[in-house]
Amino acid sequence: MILTLATDLAGVGASASDFGFLLHKNPARPQSIEITGGTAHVFYPEATDDRCTAAVLLEIDPIALVRSGRGKASEGFTLGQYVNDRPYAASSLLAVALGKLFRTAMNGRCDARPELAARAIPLEIHVPALPCSGGAALAERMFAPLGWNVDARPVPLDPEIPAWGPSRYVDLRLTGVLRLADALNHLYVMLPVLDDAKHYWVGPDEVDKLVRAGEGWLGAHPDKELISRRYLAHRRYLADSALERLAEADGVAEPEVASEEGPVSLAVERRTSVAAVLKELGARRIADLGCGEGALVGELLKDPMVGELVATDVSARALISAKRRLHYDDLPDRQRDRLRFLQSSVTYADHRLAGLDAAVLMEVIEHVDPPRLPALAKAVFQTARPGAVVVTTPNSEYNVRFDSLPAGTFRHPDHRFEWTRPEFAHWASQVADMYGYSVEFRPVGAVDPEVGPPTQLALFKLREKVTN
CATH class of the missing domain: 3.30.1610.20 (Hen1, N-terminal domain)
Known part of the structure; x- marks a missing residue:
């Protein structure tokens, strides 16, 4: 040939x-x-x-x-x-x-x-x-x-x-x-x-090859479902995993952030920032709410001081993908014992999540319809009521710095909203007052002097656990 x-x-x-x-x-x-x-x-x-x-x-x-x-x-x-x-x-x-x-x-x-x-x-x-x-x-x-x-x-x-x-x-x-x-x-x-x-x-590693080779073009192809299905030999669970990963990558490309070792993606900066906050808190029992494919969970597993990790997502397919990405079945027994996967929605009360040291909502709230946000707040801050909650979400003011993002559009097609810094601060302060938490805000990524950081982070601490 x-x-x-x-x-x-x-x-x-x-x-x-x-x-x-x-x-x-x-x-x-x-x-x-x-x-x-x-x-x-x-x-x-x-x-x-x-x-x-x-x-x-x-x-x-x-x-x-x-x-x-x-x-x-x-x-x-x-x-x-x-x-x-x-x-x-x-x-x-x-x-x-x-x-x-x-x-x-x-x-x-x-x-x-x-x-x-x-x-x-x-x-x-x-x-x-x-x-x-x-x-x-x-x-x-x-x-x-x-x-x-x-x-x-x-x-x-x-x-x-x-x-x-x-x-x-x-x-x-x-x-x-x-x-x-x-x-x-x-x-x-x-x-x-x-x-x-x-x-x-054709096995799970072929999904990685497809997503890597299709970066920048496959997610927007009108026949991406057919392409994924045929490339992965009509194995539906693999094709579904590929399409989910392509959908995640379908939003605007996130900027690189300078570090001592060179530029890193904002996604990596976000994970490491959240992990650093949890380490600062001394949290040992942590839930990643809306874990997706488990990128943050993989980061947290590196810390031997974390004793229990609960990874939740409303999508069963996402949990399967997370297990596959983390090679869960091949982990040593001690590592597997630290990790639990639960199918759970952030907008419904789930008593299995009660009493943890910390919960994380990393790039989750913007995927929730605004009328459902009060239900999310009640499920997380009242029913689960962890000692601390870490929330990250895009800063919509920063969107003007993305050359490829048309004005008035969101960074990802599944986003229901994207907040400015005052809008995020207003929501977070209301939630904190309603459920007995204090809240502070931190930037994630390089701070632009005019429009702020690309990602905004809110750290909620349960008042009864805050020491003077």
């Missing part, structure tokens, strides 16, 4: 020969790598200042593929494991080869030409024989929303007998002006999606 990538960089003021730097493959030296069941080669049929073409040739040995245990499930019958189209047609095996050959390019890194790696460049991609379960129309549906001009032509079953009609293959040509990293990630995801027959075991 073969795939070619070509470019003419004159339009962006560069030489086409720079394509080799972007791909991290020298045009003067063909290279090969071994993959399961075959060998992948990369070479350049042409490499001039005007035009450069890189070709990926994948040689598959069906016998070696079966012996590796990777070719059995999808081929059906015994002879079909050895006699099939795998050596000739692009498939998930080619996607694996692309991931190994061009891993650095897929990450958007090029130390020799960093400015070129960050730019959209003219690209032409040709896959002469692509299995496409859905035909040329599906190829158009998959690639066109990503900015590609798509020319997908059905390959006839037999050119000498037109009456037999088209085969399951298309001759695919894509042209467009995109970043090379984006183009490679599109191929990495779409090749197995169009084939709809992965040739290796």
Whole structure:
């Protein structure tokens, strides 16, 4: 099977020969790598200042593929494991080869030409024989929303007998002006999606690969459900997990925050800030209310002084994802004994949460409809009544600093509201007075002198436990 990538960089003021730097493959030296069941080669049929073409040739040995245990499930019958189209047609095996050959390019890194790696460049991609379960129309549906001009032509079953009609293959040509990293990630995801027959075991780690390769584009694709389902071999629980993670990432990209070790994301800054507050409180029994996929729980598990962690979420799927992310079944017994998962809603009283040292609502309240906020306050501050409550929420005043966020819109499509600092202070002060807590406010992230921090944090302390 073969795939070619070509470019003419004159339009962006560069030489086409720079394509080799972007791909991290020298045009003067063909290279090969071994993959399961075959060998992948990369070479350049042409490499001039005007035009450069890189070709990926994948040689598959069906016998070696079966012996590796990777070719059995999808081929059906015994002879079909050895006699099939795998050596000739692009498939998930080619996607694996692309991931190994061009891993650095897929990450958007090029130390020799960093400015070129960050730019959209003219690209032409040709896959002469692509299995496409859905035909040329599906190829158009998959690639066109990503900015590609798509020319997908059905390959006839037999050119000498037109009456037999088209085969399951298309001759695919894509042209467009995109970043090379984006183009490679599109191929990495779409090749197995169009084939709809992965040739290796699909497990939870494939969700991570899909979310990583789909960062910045898959969450907005109109067929993201179909893509997730096919990429994950129609395993519904995996597809649901991928869609939940894509939905979380579908909001505006959060800024990086400077630290002594370099820039970190606001999500990391938020987790570490909350963990630091809990450590300052000396809290040993903690509930993460609305834990999602367990990012904060993972952070808190690092602290040996935390004796009990209760992770709750209204979504059973989120709890499954959290367990998977934390490798709960593989944790040592002592670690597992510290951790409990409960399906629970923050707007309903849950007496199982009563009497803890602290509870956390990290980026939760903005997902609750405003009329339900009094129920949330009663459930947390009256029924559960922990010694302290830590609440974080976006500061809507900071939204003007997000270049990609249109005016008047929220950071995430599931947000029901986003508060200014005075609005958050008003709500928190009312709750504190009503339920016998004191409250103080802290910034999370770099503080802008005009609009404040990107995230605001409120620390509630039960008055009867506050010492002078």
